[in-house]
Amino acid sequence: EIVMTQSPATLSVSPGERATLSCRASQSVSSNLAWYQQKPGQAPRLLIYGASTRATGIPARFSGSGSGTEFTLTISSLQSEDFAVYYCQQYNNWPPRTFGQGTKVEIK
Amino acid sequence: QVQLQESGPGLVKPSETLSLTCTVSGGSISSYYWSWIRQPPGKGLEWIGYIYYSGSTNYNPSLKSRVTISVDTSKNQFSLKLSSVTAADTAVYYCAREFRAVAGTVHWYFDLWGRGTLVTVSS
Numbered sequence: 001e002i003v004m005t006q007s008p009a010t011l012s013v014s015p016g017e018r019a020t021l022s023c024r025a026s027q028s029v030s031s032n033l034a035w036y037q038q039k040p041g042q043a044p045r046l047l048i049y050g051a052s053t054r055a056t057g058i059p060a061r062f063s064g065s066g067s068g069t070e071f072t073l074t075i076s077s078l079q080s081e082d083f084a085v086y087y088c089q090q091y092n093n094w095p096p097r098t099f100g101q102g103t104k105v106e107i108k
Numbered sequence: 109q110v111q112l113q114e115s116g117p118g119l120v121k122p123s124e125t126l127s128l129t130c131t132v133s134g135g136s137i138s139s140y141y142w143s144w145i146r147q148p149p150g151k152g153l154e155w156i157g158y159i160y161y162s163g164s165t166n167y168n169p170s171l172k173s174r175v176t177i178s179v180d181t182s183k184n185q186f187s188l189k190l191s192s193v194t195a196a197d198t199a200v201y202y203c204a205r206e207f208r209a210v211a212g213t214v215h216w217y218f219d220l221w222g223r224g225t226l227v228t229v230s231s
Contacts, residue, residue, distance in 0.1 A: 032213070032216075036153075036218070042223075043221035044153065044202075049209070049215050049217040050213075050215050053215075087153055089153075089217075094166075095157070095169055096168040096169060099153040099155070100152070
């Protein structure tokens with residue numbers, strides 16, 4: 001099973017600033033990685049797939065990069081609605097699909 | 109637009125079987141993969157398994173011995189059964205559509221989710 005490790009666990013950022021979230025895979029997942037955003041009491045929402053392709057309707061301030069074992073989600077200028085928990089998920093080697101433990105982006 | 113809605117008991121006794129149904133509305137269940145994902149309170153996400161509308165399945169090896177996912181295309185529903193539950197199975201259970209996109213390579217992602225339902229395992 002591929003283990004996904006996200007860092008940091010919590011990221012404190014001021015509105016308007018850039019946020020950089022990291023995700024590491026225990027072995028290569030090529031570019032077969034997705035990112036999701038989850039707000040309290042809500043289901044996750046797809047942001048990125050293929051490591052860097054934004055899903056339909058996702059604002060351009062969200063961008064993904066990386067391949068192999070190291071990935072980054074960048075939010076270029078944090079808006080109030082972006083404070084949430086973010087999960088990475090690999091779909092290269094399955095079953096099972098595996099998720100990271102999440103990074104909480106909170107208001108500084 | 110397509111919506112998913114989970115339904116089933118919110119409380120299950122230890123050693124019994126958890127049963128949930130996901131109803132797909134606003135679109136057909138055909139031609140897609142449908143997954144169950146769970147999230148223990150305050151924790152991360154765990155993929156349980158998927159079913160294709162034709163009935164083929166794929167399960168998380170860690171749960172495979174206890175999981176059955178089935179589909180009823182006539183009702184536009186798919187279901188989850190998890191047997192021999194313990195307190196560790198307490199979680200919010202989500203149903204989700206898993207989209208398979210072919211763009212040079214094959215991408216799988218969960219593009220539609222239900223709102224989730226909390227299932228508590230307790231006597």
